[in-house]
Amino acid sequence: MCGIVGFLAKPQSLRARLGEAVVPMLLCMTERGPDSTGLALFTQAKTAAHRFNIHWAGTHDWDALLAQFRSAFDPAARIELRADHAIILAAAEPGPVRAFFARVDPAIRVLSVGHAMDIYKDIGPPATVAGKYGFKGMSGSHAVGHTRMATESAVSLGHAHPFTTGTDFCLVPIGSLSNYHSLLRSLERRGILFVTDNDTEAACRFFEWHMREGDTLEQAIVRGFGELDGFYTLLMATDDRLVLVRDAFACKPAVVAETDDYVAVASEFRSLAHLPGIGDAEIFEPQPERIYSWAV
Amino acid sequence: MGRVTPASGSVAAPSAPAVTLDFPALGVRKINAYLHAEATRADHPRVAIANPGGAHNLAVGLNAPIDVEIMGHAGYYAAGMNKLASVTVHGNVERGVAENMMSGTVRVKGNASEAAGASMRGGLLVIEGNASGRCAISLKGGDVVVGGDVGHLSAFMAQAGRLVVCGSAGPGLGDSLYEAVLYVRGELHGLGADAREEPLTADDVASLTALLAKAGFGHSPREFKKVASGRTLYHWNSDAHQEY
Numbered sequence: 001m002c003g004i005v006g007f008l009a010k011p012q013s014l015r016a017r018l019g020e021a022v023v024p025m026l027l028c029m030t031e032r033g034p035d036s037t038g039l040a041l042f043t044q045a046k047t048a049a050h051r052f053n054i055h056w057a058g059t060h061d062w063d064a065l066l067a068q069f070r071s072a073f074d075p076a077a078r079i080e081l082r083a084d085h086a087i088i089l090a091a092a093e094p095g096p097v098r099a100f101f102a103r104v105d106p107a108i109r110v111l112s113v114g115h116a117m118d119i120y121k122d123i124g125p126p127a128t129v130a131g132k133y134g135f136k137g138m139s140g141s142h143a144v145g146h147t148r149m150a151t152e153s154a155v156s157l158g159h160a161h162p163f164t165t166g167t168d169f170c171l172v173p174i175g176s177l178s179n180y181h182s183l184l185r186s187l188e189r190r191g192i193l194f195v196t197d198n199d200t201e202a203a204c205r206f207f208e209w210h211m212r213e214g215d216t217l218e219q220a221i222v223r224g225f226g227e228l229d230g231f232y233t234l235l236m237a238t239d240d241r242l243v244l245v246r247d248a249f250a251c252k253p254a255v256v257a258e259t260d261d262y263v264a265v266a267s268e269f270r271s272l273a274h275l276p277g278i279g280d281a282e283i284f285e286p287q288p289e290r291i292y293s294w295a296v
Numbered sequence: 297m298g299r300v301t302p303a304s305g306s307v308a309a310p311s312a313p314a315v316t317l318d319f320p321a322l323g324v325r326k327i328n329a330y331l332h333a334e335a336t337r338a339d340h341p342r343v344a345i346a347n348p349g350g351a352h353n354l355a356v357g358l359n360a361p362i363d364v365e366i367m368g369h370a371g372y373y374a375a376g377m378n379k380l381a382s383v384t385v386h387g388n389v390e391r392g393v394a395e396n397m398m399s400g401t402v403r404v405k406g407n408a409s410e411a412a413g414a415s416m417r418g419g420l421l422v423i424e425g426n427a428s429g430r431c432a433i434s435l436k437g438g439d440v441v442v443g444g445d446v447g448h449l450s451a452f453m454a455q456a457g458r459l460v461v462c463g464s465a466g467p468g469l470g471d472s473l474y475e476a477v478l479y480v481r482g483e484l485h486g487l488g489a490d491a492r493e494e495p496l497t498a499d500d501v502a503s504l505t506a507l508l509a510k511a512g513f514g515h516s517p518r519e520f521k522k523v524a525s526g527r528t529l530y531h532w533n534s535d536a537h538q539e540y
Contacts, residue, residue, distance in 0.1 A: 270351060
């Protein structure tokens with residue numbers, strides 16, 4: 001199971017209320033995935049500074065953390081705090097920053113690094129997680145969300161989706177991969193480090209590695225058709241695109257609704273039924289092994 | 297499923313006053329309970345389900361000659377296990393529409409997702425738009441008529457009944473087919489194992505003429521290609537070493 005949603009808003013008015021469109025989509029996917037929930041949002045303009053999204057559960061002295069961060073990296077570093085989640089905007093390199101957080105407290109998880117993407121995720125159903133972090137009030141150009149029903153690995157923050165590798169790239173799936181252990185081993189032999197034993201992480205690192213080697217995302221996906229063994233619908237986002245694919249058997253669902261104002265993707269139509277103008281939307285189901293890509 | 301605009305949601309002039317049930321107000325259990333009980337006791341039972349919003353399991357397990365109109369898009373298993381009733385969906389449906397139908401009629405004005413008419417044993421399923429993969433999978437009787445295209449692996453292991461496709465059929469049509477018969481008006485994008493084209497007989501033309509008329513399509517039966525089982529997979533052949 002699991003549920004996926006994606007939303008790409010075109011007019012400014014809709015971008016300002018992105019969260020209002022996405023939250024009902026996520027809530028509707030509760031039955032497909034009540035274990036954990038996540039949302040990746042993309043800001044309309046890239047920030048010059050890196051956006052470090054971190055999760056630190058419990059009560060902590062965030063002011064002290066920011067002070068330490070400023071003295072280590074960037075006196076102008078800023079923090080945006082929401083419950084257990086923070087975005088630290090700073091001119092700093094990801095490697096040293098990851099090492100810094102690991103030193104301060106191994107319980108701090110770096111959820112994403114980029115110039116446009118923020119990722120929120122936590123254990124719990126969509127209503128709990130969306131409420132905790134205030135998804136409804138968020139804005140941006142596009143977003144992808146996931147509701148997880150764990151099948152092949154544990155329910156934990158680390159296993160919650162979306163998964164991201166590199167910068168400004170994330171992936172949410174429905175379905176599963178059966179050869180992810182061999183994918184993981186072949187990537188580890190190339191020096192790529194894994195954080196979890198989750199099949200989505202294997203797919204995400206597979207695509208990201210091929211892109212670093214010079215592939216476009218489309219070329220990496222075509223390689224994936226040959227090498228990812230499983231049944232899946234994959235929804236991916238970069239700072240400038242939303243990309244959707246299904247495997248050759250296409251038994252994992254997806255439905256797309258397009259209007260002049262938005263592109264919306266979900267596992268089931270009922271997640272889209274509330275959207276404005278849905279009655280006049282072009283509604284279709286993606287074909288097997290065809291790459292659908294929408295520019296922001 | 298192809299890229300098409302959804303059905304407009306218009307309704308034909310009613311033959312009898314309809315009771316309208318509002319999905320958001322009632323939910324699926326109350327609506328189905330009404331269709332199973334109160335609706336069957338009316339003189340001219342006609343029920344409309346308003347604002348379905350893609351909900352699953354609408355109008356399943358009906359067991360009386362009632363008319364049901366779903367006034368928008370429906371989710372999974374719409375009109376599943378239908379017996380005697382006539383169900384019209386004024387929109388699209390998701391997977392498993394009319395699965396295991398025994399008798400009656402289910403008509404979808406828009407498109408259908410995966411496994412439309414799966415394991416049907418009788419009755420008529422009409423999809424006016426396109427149907428996605430695995431349409432009429434494991435068909436055991438009855439008729440499925442699709443106005444547009446069907447996706448991959450349609451009529452997989454279909455045992456009896458007919459699948460009529462007025463558009464084209466995706467890859468692997470009729471894989472491991474038993475005695476169901478398939479008619480395709482458009483392109484065949486590859487037949488599955490043991491499915492083969494056969495010439496139309498006079499009996500095919502006569503029965504297809506009647507079925508197309510019943511389903512409301514005006515195509516000439518002679519425009520269709522017939523696909524049926526090659527019957528080489530019927531029995532286990534130990535000499536074949538699993539090479540077929």
